[in-house]
Amino acid sequence: MQTPRILGLVAASTLATLLTATVQRARAAEPFVLTLTSNGQTSTRSFSNEAEARTALEAGRIRTILPSYTSGSLVTGVLSVQGVPFNIATVPGSNAINVTSTEANFSRTFSGTSVASVQAQLTDFVTGKSDPEVLKELVAAVVAKSTVDVVAGNPSSLLGQSIAADFTAGTLLPGDDGGMSPRGAGWHFGIGVNAMHQETRSFTINTYSIPLAVSYAFGTDGPEVFFSAPMMISETDGETAYLGTGALGVRLPVVTTPDVRWALTPTLRWGAAGSYDSATVGQTYGAALTSDLRFSLGTATLGIANTLGYYKTRPLEYDNHRINYNLQNWGFRNGVSLQAPVTALGGMPVSMGVQVIDTRMTGDKLAIESWQEYGVFATLGSSLRVNASYMDGEHGFNGFRFGITASF
Numbered sequence: 001m002q003t004p005r006i007l008g009l010v011a012a013s014t015l016a017t018l019l020t021a022t023v024q025r026a027r028a029a030e031p032f033v034l035t036l037t038s039n040g041q042t043s044t045r046s047f048s049n050e051a052e053a054r055t056a057l058e059a060g061r062i063r064t065i066l067p068s069y070t071s072g073s074l075v076t077g078v079l080s081v082q083g084v085p086f087n088i089a090t091v092p093g094s095n096a097i098n099v100t101s102t103e104a105n106f107s108r109t110f111s112g113t114s115v116a117s118v119q120a121q122l123t124d125f126v127t128g129k130s131d132p133e134v135l136k137e138l139v140a141a142v143v144a145k146s147t148v149d150v151v152a153g154n155p156s157s158l159l160g161q162s163i164a165a166d167f168t169a170g171t172l173l174p175g176d177d178g179g180m181s182p183r184g185a186g187w188h189f190g191i192g193v194n195a196m197h198q199e200t201r202s203f204t205i206n207t208y209s210i211p212l213a214v215s216y217a218f219g220t221d222g223p224e225v226f227f228s229a230p231m232m233i234s235e236t237d238g239e240t241a242y243l244g245t246g247a248l249g250v251r252l253p254v255v256t257t258p259d260v261r262w263a264l265t266p267t268l269r270w271g272a273a274g275s276y277d278s279a280t281v282g283q284t285y286g287a288a289l290t291s292d293l294r295f296s297l298g299t300a301t302l303g304i305a306n307t308l309g310y311y312k313t314r315p316l317e318y319d320n321h322r323i324n325y326n327l328q329n330w331g332f333r334n335g336v337s338l339q340a341p342v343t344a345l346g347g348m349p350v351s352m353g354v355q356v357i358d359t360r361m362t363g364d365k366l367a368i369e370s371w372q373e374y375g376v377f378a379t380l381g382s383s384l385r386v387n388a389s390y391m392d393g394e395h396g397f398n399g400f401r402f403g404i405t406a407s408f
Contacts, residue, residue: 031148031203031239031278036077039068049239049277053079054122082146082278083202097122104141108134126279128315128322136324143327144365147200147395150241150273151282152313152327153367155359155393156198156205156234158243158273158284159313160368163331163359165211165245167307169228170265170290171335173251174213175407177351177382178339179301180261180294183253185222188215190407194230198391198399200368207234207243211405215251224251239278245271261294272316281318282325286311300340303355307333329363339377348381355389368394373401383407 032053035044043065047053055061062069069075075090079099086101095118096111110125112118124130143153152159172178174190190213198205215226225248232243249267267288274281288309295302313327339353357373375389384406391399 031082031236033080034065034077035079036062036065036075038062038066038073038075039070041066041068050081050126050279053081054126055119081142082148084142084145101141103145104138106138106141128317128324132322132324136326139323139325140327140364143325143367145367147367147397148203148205148236149367150234150236150243150275150278150280151323151325152284152329154200155368155371155391155397155399156196156207158245158271158282159311159327159329159331159361159366160359161230161232161243162245162269162271162284162286162311163288163307163309163333163361165228165230165247166267166269166288166309166331167290167305167333167335167357168211169213169226169247169249169267170251170263170288170307171292171303171305172385172405173215173224173226175382177379177385178294178303178337178353179351180258180296181382182256183217183221183224185217185219188217188407189213190405192403192405194401194403196391196399196401198397200395200397203236205234205236205399207232209233211403221253221256223253225249226251239275241273241275241278241280243271243273245269245284259296261292263292265290265292269311274316274318276319280323281316282313282323283316284311284313288331297338300338301353303335303337303339305335305337307331309333327364329361329366331359331361333357333359339379345380348383351379353377353379357389368397370394371397375401 032047034056045065072092074092077088079086079088084103086099089098095115096109098109100107110118110121128135143149147154174188192211194209196207209230209232211230213228215224217224227248229246234241247267247269249265251263251265253263255262270285272283288307290307293304309331311329313325315322315324335357337353337355339351341349341351343350355375360370371393373389373391377387379385387403389401
């Protein structure tokens with residue numbers, strides 16, 4: 001049968017395509033970009049964190065951007081927050097600042113008896129201490145437009161990572177080679193390293209994660225309880241965020257014949273994400289059900305996997321920050337894979353495969369609601385798995401993912 005040889009050629013060809021598609025691009029814009037105009041002079045500055053962008057509107061800071069500025073001058077400009085523009089204007093003769101955004105449907109004037117009091121109002125607003133309902137509407141509008149929000153709205157966010165993690169938990173528990181072999185009884189442990197390089201519009205996102213998992217199977221091909229916890233660090237052009245999720249679930253084998261294997265996996269997941277740079281923090285929790293169906297095609301295995309999840313994104317208070325996320329979303333992640341043994345190494349079979357995964361989100365509006373992954377992978381028995389994939393989605397989203405997972 002030629003399936004293993006053909007599959008190996010397809011995998012090699014696909015990997016070459018993925019590597020070509022990830023040629024390094026020019027550095028993208030920083031998350032906060034401020035353009036100011038006053039007295040006929042215009043200047044632009046970029047900032048890697050929210051605090052620097054906010055304090056740039058102080059009179060003394062404005063002069064460093066626009067030397068011709070005086071306290072009585074009218075200043076207008078645009079502050080781009082993760083790609084979402086906000087128009088700003090000072091009010092001559094006062095300490096007031098007008099902030100409006102057509103895209104975010106937002107309009108507000110911050111005023112006080114001094115520059116310090118105005119800065120305090122801005123700080124209280126963006127950290128959720130004042131007007132939480134107004135901030136909630138603003139956050140929803142930003143999530144619907146921003147492709148780099150750390151909590152929700154895009155594949156690299158906490159919400160996007162949650163649906164991906166539930167899919168992985170339902171299809172590849174520690175020590176599962178993805179084939180037709182019976183599942184061994186007892187304990188299984190897994191640890192790995194993943195790296196993702198993603199680009200959305202003008203932004204570059206690099207995410208590094210350590211997926212941890214432990215499971216216990218009650219007998220050969222018996223029910224299997226597990227806990228999985230991917231821990232992540234995300235970098236967006238100088239802005240650093242920390243993400244983590246944890247899930248409890250049970251894999252329930254339905255069919256375990258030599259030619260057909262089918263299992264259902266319900267999971268409960270909670271996760272949190274935060275970035276000091278963007279003054280953002282939030283949490284996501286929900287439940288998912290994954291179907292993992294496999295067919296024997298001679299020495300090859302055809303896999304069909306489907307995950308349906310429901311998630312809520314809510315505020316989480318940390319270090320005086322509380323951003324009013326209030327989102328509800330359904331997630332659908334469906335994949336097809338084909339793998340077969342190609343050789344042996346150290347007495348263990350080496351298999352190679354290809355896979356295609358489609359992810360779609362519905363419910364509250366998100367900036368990126370669908371994306372696809374085209375990948376190749378190789379396994380050494382049930383102890384080591386290496387995978388690489390190219391990602392493509394809405395609004396110019398594309399990226400590359402590489403991972404290594406060891407099981408014992």
